[in-house]
Amino acid sequence: MPLSDIFKTLISNKQAFSFIRNPGENTVYMLVEDNAGTNTYSFISFDTSKKYAFRFSRFEEVSGEELKKGFPIPLSEEENTEVFSREDYLELVEKTVRFLQEGKARKIVISRKKWINNPEINPVQSFLFLCKKYPESFCHLSYWNPKEVWLGATPEILGIFEEPFFKTISLAGTLPDEDSFLWGEKEIGEQRYVTEYIHEKLKNHSSRISLNGPNTLHLGHVKHLITYFSAQLENSTQLSQLIQALHPTPAVCGLPLEVSRNFILKEEGYDRDFYAGYIGIQTPDFQNYFVNLRCGRLHKNGVLLFVGGGITAQSDPEKEWKETELKAKFISESL
Helix, strand or coil: CCHHHHHHHHHHHCCCEEEEECCCCCCEEEEECCCCCCEEEEEECCCCCCEEEEEECCCEEECHHHHHCCCCCCCCCCCCCCCCCHHHHHHHHHHHHHHHHCCCCCEEEEEEEEEEECCCCCHHHHHHHHHHHCCCCEEEEEEEECCEEEEEEECCEEEEEECCEEEEEEEEEEEECCCCCCCCHHHHHHHHHHHHHHHHHHHCCCCCEEEEEEEEEEECCEEEEEEEEEEECCCHHHHHHHHHHHCCCCCCCEECHHHHHHHHHHHCCCCCCCCCCEEEEECCCCEEEEECCCEEEEECCEEEEEEEEEECCCCCHHHHHHHHHHHHHHHHCCC
16 A cells, blocks of 8 residues: 555554664664554653553555655644743753752753754654665654654663663763764763763673773764663563663753752753653564654744753753753654
8 A cells, every 4th residue: 555545544543653764774764653552662751750652563664765755744733832931041051050069969851842943844754864864873753643653763771681681881971972072071971971870880781791882972963971771681571660760861851860860850940841751662572762952842833943952060051051052953853
């Protein structure tokens, strides 16, 4: 059946679906809701209070040429486009820095919403743009209903499991991807906090852990410090417990975890929704989880982006604003 006809049937039947492209691969797969399926695709919100999931039967390979034709995906109008002004965000970062300088936490991740007006959004074309631009990211276009259509290209793995090995990363520290910008104490310390935290969590589930890093990960507009982990789990039934222990990582929340989370919920001033939550792909053979970063919710009249950055006692509010503007380009340039 032609893809255009499949689309019409899915929309008519109000079935959820997603296009995905795994890191380091070229193949695009389409996942279609099927209650008889043995695999699961899921979205979990940052605060874990909200979850969408559907079962699917298979990974349906889709050709790029067929996708390039583009297909209409129903989108809703966005009614509330309230976002942080530059002044509001600078004030919040300044407040966060003061809190950190008082020794109440080591790092807190502060985020904001950014609205991009665009009445001519083509979700499939934007997804293909992200796949080409960011080959090492997990790219997805996820349709749950017309009000919940998410587009993303996340570089952050929460966990990749193929028994008995579990792989994850520590991703923190951000600079513009230019040679003139060198890693400083702020970025190195931020990355070290995240690495130490993840290492401690893995120790509770494995005695065989290897690390590689920190290295520099280049992502076009920005670069990050990254450390790779590989652990052999002693018991595969611990996987769910491990994922819950790792989320949210200091890369999207902070350290100490509870202090940072409480500060975010009290001071950030908005619902992160699925931003900084995680995406799961579960099959009988493997389970993959990705942190939902570099993402936005699509609407007929534009896209609501979510961007943030790790704040430490050494952070400069103006630099933090510029960092979020750079991160917003991941999605905005694809529209």
